[in-house]
Amino acid sequence: MKLESFQNNKAGDCLICRFSKSTKLVIMTLVVALLSVLVAAPWNNTPGSHIAWDNAAKDAGTTTVAVETNESGNDYIKWVDFSVSYLAMQKALNIDIESHKNGQPVSWIELLAYLGAKYGGNFSKYKSNDMDALVAKLQSQSMDELTKGMKNYSYYFQAYTAVLGGMVGTYKINGEEKYGLMGFSPIAKFYPYSDSDDFGNRRTYGFTRKHLGHDMIAATGTPVIAVESGIVEALGWNQYGGWRIGIRSLDQHRYYYYAHLRQNRPYAEGLTVGSKVTAGDVIGYVGHTGYSTTENVNNIRLSHLHFGLELIFNESQKECNNEIWVDVYPLVKLLRKNQMEVVRDNATKEYHSKNKIEIVSYSAKPIPPVQPAQVKKN
Numbered sequence: 001m002k003l004e005s006f007q008n009n010k011a012g013d014c015l016i017c018r019f020s021k022s023t024k025l026v027i028m029t030l031v032v033a034l035l036s037v038l039v040a041a042p043w044n045n046t047p048g049s050h051i052a053w054d055n056a057a058k059d060a061g062t063t064t065v066a067v068e069t070n071e072s073g074n075d076y077i078k079w080v081d082f083s084v085s086y087l088a089m090q091k092a093l094n095i096d097i098e099s100h101k102n103g104q105p106v107s108w109i110e111l112l113a114y115l116g117a118k119y120g121g122n123f124s125k126y127k128s129n130d131m132d133a134l135v136a137k138l139q140s141q142s143m144d145e146l147t148k149g150m151k152n153y154s155y156y157f158q159a160y161t162a163v164l165g166g167m168v169g170t171y172k173i174n175g176e177e178k179y180g181l182m183g184f185s186p187i188a189k190f191y192p193y194s195d196s197d198d199f200g201n202r203r204t205y206g207f208t209r210k211h212l213g214h215d216m217i218a219a220t221g222t223p224v225i226a227v228e229s230g231i232v233e234a235l236g237w238n239q240y241g242g243w244r245i246g247i248r249s250l251d252q253h254r255y256y257y258y259a260h261l262r263q264n265r266p267y268a269e270g271l272t273v274g275s276k277v278t279a280g281d282v283i284g285y286v287g288h289t290g291y292s293t294t295e296n297v298n299n300i301r302l303s304h305l306h307f308g309l310e311l312i313f314n315e316s317q318k319e320c321n322n323e324i325w326v327d328v329y330p331l332v333k334l335l336r337k338n339q340m341e342v343v344r345d346n347a348t349k350e351y352h353s354k355n356k357i358e359i360v361s362y363s364a365k366p367i368p369p370v371q372p373a374q375v376k377k378n
Helices: 004-008 021-040 086-101 108-119 128-137 143-147 153-164 329-335
Strands: 050-054 064-069 075-079 168-173 176-181 214-217 223-225 230-238 242-249 254-259 282-285 304-311 342-345 350-353 357-362
Touching: 075 153, 086 108, 086 128, 086 168, 086 176, 086 329, 108 128, 108 143, 108 153, 153 304, 214 329, 230 254, 242 282, 282 350
Parallel strands: none
Antiparallel strands: 050 064, 064 075, 168 176, 168 357, 214 304, 223 282, 230 242, 242 254, 254 304, 342 350
């Protein structure tokens, strides 16, 4: 029975109708609360069912750890709330780079995963001293020893590797080998932009929804840079994103989405579905296309790049009602430290990366590969 029916029935039709309005309101409130509890309760934790552990109430700012088991019995992550702060990432990155110079490498992802487990995913609790204390412990103990029996460390390690796994490692720039940050800002060097943490803001075109990306306000024609190496999976018109590019990381866990690209000439010359791009490549140009079922229309009021990052642990998550998009604002702030300078070809009017980048290896430890989507049986 719908709750509205309590109010629509005439007096005398049911027992609840005999109560006063205030009593009815109390009863309805209790019913709604009871239904919420029943829906949220983890009744079935048998293999093949959805398993969820709540570290604490969301009101406390912590993360719900969600893992799903598919028909083959393999677990995969169903949800990630990436709230690692810029300051935590910056410090962990600096420790990682310096430790490699000293020949005693410490993984920035492992540092962040340890703190993620310690904070229940809530990095508003972050204190620089906590990371210092962890690094001190690593002088005499391994991370495996420190995290043995630590609740949810494995989850945070996999989740944070899925986000950050392509950002740090060994690379060559114009033939010179280096170690460090090799993910690039989506906006080319010397091109100004402004932004704010707008993830989750309200959007109403087509239907009311949350904004699942990050808007970087920049002039039309600003070169857009590939954040990470990968394969172009999507290219063309989308009524919401206008001219857009979708690039899948080489480990398959990240899908980068660049949208609202320039009218008429949105893409770098020669870019097609299936093209392999290298971190730092020019892939397109900022514009304000989109919000139209007709192609090549400028219906976005302000010229900007919509930059999004989707995580994928099982191929069924790529396009579904439970896609995992994360807030990249802190990451974009970090990547601003590594912007690619570009040069213009006056003959073609195309822009190209000034430096040649070659990826040698990623520092992140591997996590389980993306699982194939399960084929539903009739």
